Amino acid sequence: MQKEEFFQLTDKINDGSANEAELELYIKYFNSFQTSSVWDEKEMGDEQTRGQMLLAAIDRSIAAPLPVKRLKLNLKWVASIAAILVVAVAAFWFINVNHPVVDNVANYANQTSTNTNELIQLPDGSTVILSAGSTMSYSSIPGKIPVREVKLKGQAFFDVKHIDQQPFIVRTESVTTHVLGTAFEVNANGGKIIVTVARGKVGVTKDGKQLGMLTPNKQVIYDKARDKSTIHDINAKKTSSWSNGDLVFTNITVGHAANFLQQRFNVNIIVKDEALAKQQFTTKLFENQSLTEILTLICDFNNAEYTFNESTKLVTIKPKN
Amino acid sequence: MLGLTNTLTDFSDDKLIDLLNDGDRGALDEIYRRHWSAMYIASFNMLKDHDACMDINQDIFTWLWTKRGELKITSLKSYLLSAVRYKVTDVIRRVKVGKVFLDHLSQAEASFDNVTSDLEVKELRKIILQFIADLPDRCREVFDLSRNHHLSNKEIALRLGITEKAVERQMTIALKRFKSSIGSSYHIFIGLF
Numbered sequence: 001m002q003k004e005e006f007f008q009l010t011d012k013i014n015d016g017s018a019n020e021a022e023l024e025l026y027i028k029y030f031n032s033f034q035t036s037s038v039w040d041e042k043e044m045g046d047e048q049t050r051g052q053m054l055l056a057a058i059d060r061s062i063a064a065p066l067p068v069k070r071l072k073l074n075l076k077w078v079a080s081i082a083a084i085l086v087v088a089v090a091a092f093w094f095i096n097v098n099h100p101v102v103d104n105v106a107n108y109a110n111q112t113s114t115n116t117n118e119l120i121q122l123p124d125g126s127t128v129i130l131s132a133g134s135t136m137s138y139s140s141i142p143g144k145i146p147v148r149e150v151k152l153k154g155q156a157f158f159d160v161k162h163i164d165q166q167p168f169i170v171r172t173e174s175v176t177t178h179v180l181g182t183a184f185e186v187n188a189n190g191g192k193i194i195v196t197v198a199r200g201k202v203g204v205t206k207d208g209k210q211l212g213m214l215t216p217n218k219q220v221i222y223d224k225a226r227d228k229s230t231i232h233d234i235n236a237k238k239t240s241s242w243s244n245g246d247l248v249f250t251n252i253t254v255g256h257a258a259n260f261l262q263q264r265f266n267v268n269i270i271v272k273d274e275a276l277a278k279q280q281f282t283t284k285l286f287e288n289q290s291l292t293e294i295l296t297l298i299c300d301f302n303n304a305e306y307t308f309n310e311s312t313k314l315v316t317i318k319p320k321n
Numbered sequence: 322m323l324g325l326t327n328t329l330t331d332f333s334d335d336k337l338i339d340l341l342n343d344g345d346r347g348a349l350d351e352i353y354r355r356h357w358s359a360m361y362i363a364s365f366n367m368l369k370d371h372d373a374c375m376d377i378n379q380d381i382f383t384w385l386w387t388k389r390g391e392l393k394i395t396s397l398k399s400y401l402l403s404a405v406r407y408k409v410t411d412v413i414r415r416v417k418v419g420k421v422f423l424d425h426l427s428q429a430e431a432s433f434d435n436v437t438s439d440l441e442v443k444e445l446r447k448i449i450l451q452f453i454a455d456l457p458d459r460c461r462e463v464f465d466l467s468r469n470h471h472l473s474n475k476e477i478a479l480r481l482g483i484t485e486k487a488v489e490r491q492m493t494i495a496l497k498r499f500k501s502s503i504g505s506s507y508h509i510f511i512g513l514f
Contacts, residue, residue, distance in 0.1 A: 001426050007414060011487040013445075014410035015460065016453040023442045030406050032429040033367045039358060044365055051357060054375055056351065058382045282469065301470075 001029070014129075118248040121256055124148055125161040126168065175222060178203040195220045249283050252301055258282075258317065265291045267308075272318035276304055291315075334397035341389050349386055353481075356401050357382075363405050370416045377408035384452070403444040407452060463491040 001009075006029070013026050039047040108193045120128045122138050126148070130136055135153045140146060148168045170177045172241040177195060193202045195214065204211045204220055211229045211304045212220040222229040249257060255277035258269040271277040281301040289297075295315065306317045326388075330353045332340070356377065358476045382402045385392070394400045427458035463483065466472045467488075472480065474488040481488075 001417065001429065003423060003426065006426055008409040008486070009482065010413045011490070013407065015487065015490045017447050017490050018449075020446075023445050024438065026410075026439055027406065027441050027445060029426070029429055030367060030432045032432060033425065034363060036366055037359075037362065040361060045371075050361065050371075053359070054357060054378055055353060057375060057379045058386075061379060061383045062386045067447060087322070097394065117497075121396065161461065235366075282465065 018089055064108065080306065082195065121252050122148075122150075122169075124163065124166075127256065127260065128156050130156045140277075174206050176205050178205070195222075204302060252275060252280065254279050254281065254284070254298065254304070257298055260314075261294065261315075267291065267313040268316055269315040269317065272316060276302060276317070276319050324451070336365075338392055338394050339450050339510065341385065342392055344389055352385070352397065353382060356398065359398075360401055360405050363402060364409055367409050368427065370412075371424070373412040373416050374464045377412055378456060380411075381405065390452075392419075399441070399444060403441070403448045404452075406445055435487070450459055455459065460491045463488055467492060 005271045009018070009022060009029075012022055022132075041047065045274060070079065073099075094270055095298050120130055121138075123129060124140065128136065128150075136156060137151050138148050141149060146166050148163075149170075150164055150170045152170055152172050167178055175195075195202065197213075202214045202306075204214065206222060206229070211222055212218075212231050214220060214231070217233060220229055221230045221232065230311055240319070255271055258271050258277070261267070262269050279302050281298070281299055283301055295308065295317070299305050299317065304317050305320050306315055308315045329337070329340075332348075334352070337352050341352065345510050349419045360378055360381070361374055364377055365371075365456070368374055381401065384404075393429070463477055466477045466480065467474070474485050474492075477488045478485045
C-alpha cells in the first residue's frame with residue numbers, strides 16, 4: 001500500500017465511514033506495525049519520566065471538574081472594569097430557586113465549558129470566564145426593573161457591565177449574590193459558601209434572608225449544615241490561577257478580546273476599525289501563549305494585522321489591506 | 322490527584338471500571354498505572370512521535386474520565402488498545418512518516434496473517450461510534466471553517482492537511498449529527514463554535 005492510500009484508509013476509520021473490510025485491513029496494518037511490546041529506552045527515552053509527563057497532562061485536562069479550588073482574585077483583572085464577581089459553587093444546581101426562572105427572553109443558552117476555561121460574552125456586554133466543567137445560563141428578565149440573572153454551576157469570573165437600574169444577580173444553590181458595582185468572589189467548596197469582596201459593595205442573601213452587606217476585604221462564610229453565617233476580615237488581593245489557564249473564545253468580538261488581553265498582559269490595545277472591533281470570532285488560547293502569539297491568531301482569524309510597540313506597550317490592530 | 326490506596330491495586334479491571342463509573346478518580350489513576358505503557362508503546366510503534374502519542378493517550382484517558390458513569394467495557398485492555406487504534410488516525414497525517422514507515426507499508430500486506438479478527442473489528446467499530454458520537458474535533462473544526470469562516474472545501478483541506486474527500490465526509494457527518502441533534506443539544510452544538 002502507498003502512503004496516500006493508507007491515509008485514505010485512516011481518514012475513513014477516523015470519520016466513521018470505513019466498512020468492515022477496511023476496518024479489518026487497518027487493524028492488520030496497525031498490528032503489523034507492532035514490532036515491539038516493551039519500552040525501548042534507546043528509542044523512546046525514559047519510561048518513568050514519560051509516564052509522569054503523560055499523567056500530568058491528563059491531570060491538567062481533567063483536573064478542573066474536581067472539587068472546586070479556592071478562588072483568588074487577581075486585581076490586575078479588575079483594573080478598568082465596572083464590576084467583576086467571581087463565583088464558585090459546588091456541584092449542586094439550583095435546588096432552591098425562589099424565583100420562577102424565565103427562559104424565554106434574551107436568554108443565553110446553557111453553556112458548558114468542557115476541558116478549558118471559556119470566555120463568554122453576554123448580551124448585556126458583561127463577560128464571563130467559565131471555568132472548565134462548569135455550566136451557566138443567562139436570562140434578561142424584563143419588567144419595571146429589568147433583572148439580569150445568571151444561574152451557575154461550577155466556577156466563573158463575572159466581569160459585569162454596570163447598567164443603571166439593572167441589577168445583575170448570580171444564583172447558586174440557595175445563595176444569591178447581587179452585584180452592586182463591585183468586585184468579589186463566591187466560593188462554595190464542600191459544606192461552606194464563601195463570598196469575599198475585593199472592591200465596592202455586595203449583597204448576599206440566602207433564601208431571601210440577608211446574610212450580609214459586604215465591603216472590601218470582608219468575607220461572609222455560610223455553613224450549610226449549621227445554617228449559620230459569620231463575617232470576617234480577609235485580604236482579597238490574591239492572584240487567580242485557574243482563570244489564567246487555557247481559554248476558549250466563543251463568538252467574541254475583536255473589541256472584547258482586546259479588552260480582555262489588555263488586562264491579562266497589561267498593555268493598551270487599539271482597534272483601528274469599528275467594523276473590525278465588532279467582528280466576532282472563535283478560537284482557543286493556551287495557558288502559556290504569549291501576547292504576540294495570541295494577537296497573530298486573532299489577526300489570522302479576522303483578516304487583520306497588528307503592530308506592537310514594546311516600550312510603550314501599545315498594540316494596534318487594523319484590517320489587512 | 323488522589324493517592325493510590327493498597328486496595329485499588331488489588332482490584333480487577335472490571336472492578337476499577339465500576340469504581341470509575343461511580344466517579345472514583347483513584348480508579349482512573351490505577352487504570353492509568355496498569356495500562357498506559359502498553360498503550361503508549363502501541364501508539365509509538367505506529368507513529369514514532371512523542372507529541373502525537375502524548376496527544377492521543379491524553380485524549381483517551383480524558384475521554385474515559387468524562388464518560389464515567391456510562392462506560393460499558395468487557396475487556397479493558399482490548400478496549401484501550403482499540404481506542405489507541407482509533408485515535409492514531411486522528412494524528413497520523415500530522416506525523417512526518419519516514420522511509421521505514423513507507424517501506425513497512427509497501428511490504429506489510431505480504432506478512433499479514435490470515436487469522437480473522439472479528440472481535441477486534443467489532444470493538445474498533447464500537448469505539449469509532451462512541452468517539453464519533455461526541456462529534457470529533459476535526460469534524461467540528463471542518464464545520465467551523467466551512468460555516469463560520471466560509472472557507473471552501475479545498476481551502477479547508479489545505480489548511481488541515483487532509484484530502485478534499487475527507488472534508489466532504491466530515492461535513493456530511495457534521496450535518497447529519499447536526500440534524501439529529503436539534504433539540505436540547507442544539508444550543509450546545511452551536512456553543513462549540
